[in-house]
Structures are given as C-alpha cells and as structure tokens.
Amino acid sequence: MNETAPTTTISVPALGLRPTRTDTAPLPAYESHSSLSTYEGCPLRYAFRYVERVPGEERPGQYAFGSAVHRAFEVYVRERIRARVDGGPPPDPELLRLVLDEELTGSGLPPDAIEDARRRAEPALARFLAMDATRDAEPVAVELGFGADVVLPDGAGAIRFVGYLDRVDRAPDGSTEIVDYKTGRARDQADVHRDRQLTAYAYAAARGALRDPTTGAILPPASRLGLYFADTGTLLWTTRDADRLAAFEAWLGATGAGIHGRDFPARPERWRCDWCEYGKSCAASAAPPDPAGASGGAA
Numbered sequence: 215m216n217e218t219a220p221t222t223t224i225s226v227p228a229l230g231l232r233p234t235r236t237d238t239a240p241l242p243a244y245e246s247h248s249s250l251s252t253y254e255g256c257p258l259r260y261a262f263r264y265v266e267r268v269p270g271e272e273r274p275g276q277y278a279f280g281s282a283v284h285r286a287f288e289v290y291v292r293e294r295i296r297a298r299v300d301g302g303p304p305p306d307p308e309l310l311r312l313v314l315d316e317e318l319t320g321s322g323l324p325p326d327a328i329e330d331a332r333r334r335a336e337p338a339l340a341r342f343l344a345m346d347a348t349r350d351a352e353p354v355a356v357e358l359g360f361g362a363d364v365v366l367p368d369g370a371g372a373i374r375f376v377g378y379l380d381r382v383d384r385a386p387d388g389s390t391e392i393v394d395y396k397t398g399r400a401r402d403q404a405d406v407h408r409d410r411q412l413t414a415y416a417y418a419a420a421r422g423a424l425r426d427p428t429t430g431a432i433l434p435p436a437s438r439l440g441l442y443f444a445d446t447g448t449l450l451w452t453t454r455d456a457d458r459l460a461a462f463e464a465w466l467g468a469t470g471a472g473i474h475g476r477d478f479p480a481r482p483e484r485w486r487c488d489w490c491e492y493g494k495s496c497a498a499s500a501a502p503p504d505p506a507g508a509s510g511g512a513a
C-alpha cells in the first residue's frame with residue numbers, strides 16, 4: 215500500500231450512514247484496479263460501494279466530458295480496426311465529432327455546459343487525429359476486457375482481477391503497446407512511470423490475459439505503455455519490468471486478502487472524505503457536515 219493510514223476501526227456514531235451487512239453480504243465476484251484502490255484508500259468506502267452497494271452522491275454530468283471524449287476515440291479507432299480487417303475505407307474524421315455530439319447531448323448536462331464541453335473537446339479531437347496519424351503501430355483492440363485469477367496469500371482463496379484497456383496496438387516488431395486515454399490534467403513523465411493502472415495493464419498482458427478480438431490469439435506482453443493526455447495531445451510512454459509486476463501481484467494479493475478477511479475500517483481524512491461519494495452521509499466522515507442536513511443512513 216502507498217498510503218500511510220491508521221489501521222484501527224473507527225467507532226461509528228449512531229446517526230449517519232454506517233455499515234450494517236459487511237459481515238454477511240456477498241463479496242464482489244470481481245475486483246478491478248479501481249475497486250482495490252478504493253479499498254486501499256478507505257476500506258469502509260469500499261464496503262459501502264462494493265459490498266453493501268449503497269448509492270453514493272454524484273454530481274449530474276460529473277463525468278460527461280471525459281466519457282464523451284473517450285467514447286469518440288473508441289468508436290473512431292474501432293472503425294479503423296474494422297476497416298483494416300474488412301479491407302474497407304478508413305473512417306471519416308468527422309465521425310469523432312458526431313459521436314462526441316451524440317454523447318454530450320445525452321449526458322444530462324445543461325445546454326451551456328454542453329457548449330462549453332464541445333468547445334473544449336473540439337481541439338482535443340483534432341489533436342487526437344494528429345497523434346493517431348503519427349503512430350506506426352496498428353490498432354488491434356479498443357475497450358478490451360481481461361480477467362486473471364490471483365491467488366491470495368496464506369490460503370485465503372483467490373480473486374478474479376478484471377479490467378478494460380482503452381486501446382491496444384501492435385507495434386511493427388509484433389509486440390503489444392497499450393494506451394490509456396486521460397481527459398484530466400496532464401501529468402509528467404515521472405508520474406507516468408509511477409502510474410499503477412498502467413502496471414495493472416502490463417500485468418494482465420504478462421499473464422496472457424489479453425486476446426486479439428479479431429483472431430482470438432493471446433497478445434504478447436507489452437513492450438511499452440502510454441498515457442495519452444487529450445487536453446495537450448501528449449503521449450508519454452513507460453515500461454514495466456518483472457520486479458514491478460511481481461510487486462504489483464503482491465499488492466493484489468495483500469489487498470484481496472483484506473477484502474476476503476472483511477476488514478473494513480474507516481480511514482477518514484479531510485481531503486479523502488471531501489471527494490468521497492459518501493462524504494456527506496458517512497458517520498465516520500471527516501468532511502464538514504452538510505448544511506442542508508445529513509442524507510441519512512442508506513443501508
């Protein structure tokens with residue numbers, strides 16, 4: 215784990231959202247990098263979201279921009295793959311804008327926010343086309359799912375580790391290149407080297423868990439992994455060696471063992487609870503109380 219945090223369970227006040235079924239409710243059948251990272255940050259948040267399935271607070275349109283841009287990239291590259299496989303013409307670049315518009319229109323954002331998102335996204339689409347044109351690797355898959363069983367330490371069973379990759383390309387030498395799209399702030403090279411989600415993807419590839427959706431063949435391990443930042447058009451690459459992959463597998467095992475042991479302490483920190491979808495209702499929250507009143511217990 216990469217966060218320092220107290221390990222004792224906080225006693226939860228009588229009022230507010232608190233766990234009620236974490237000892238008995240079924241555990242999830244699958245774990246992702248996101249779910250395991252949630253557990254690492256605050257096991258109680260994991261329990262609310264993944265064990266008790268308590269609906270959290272979401273701001274309307276919170277993910278609209280990122281989802282629309284991701285979807286536009288996905289559809290366009292999927293059409294590129296289809297054209298290569300079927301021998302048809304490449305997709306019209308206009309497809310990017312059409313998909314973006316459709317996604318934003320159905321996002322639930324108010325009209326002025328849709329217009330803002332469109333203004334921000336249009337240059338990002340142009341940058342994406344420019345980046346795509348410079349790639350000498352050919353796209354193989356988009357939104358590619360994977361699953362790998364990970365054995366937990368001390369005979370605690372196993373977890374099914376799953377995920378989706380934004381894009382998988384085949385390099386001219388036949389190796390696999392994995393690209394993840396980011397629509398938030400751009401990060402620097404050191405941050406990309408540290409990125410654990412990329413390590414998860416490299417781990418899946420090294421485990422032989424990625425298959426070419428056209429041929430069904432297992433894709434070779436990743437020769438490099440990249441984060442593409444849509445707001446700047448920057449594509450930064452990194453690699454993962456065997457030691458990093460072994461450390462990642464150990465983290466999967468330790469985190470999965472905590473979940474299987476149903477160890478769900480609260481780890482309230484002001485910054486964490488401010489961002490948590492249960493921050494205004496959780497009885498253990500370190501966020502300031504909601505002036506309109508607590509949302510109340512939901513379990």
Ligand code: SF4
Pocket residue numbers: 256258259260262480481482483486487490491492493494496497498499500
């Ligand atoms: S509000 Fe804070 S303590 Fe409560 S679940 Fe969220 S992160 Fe954990």
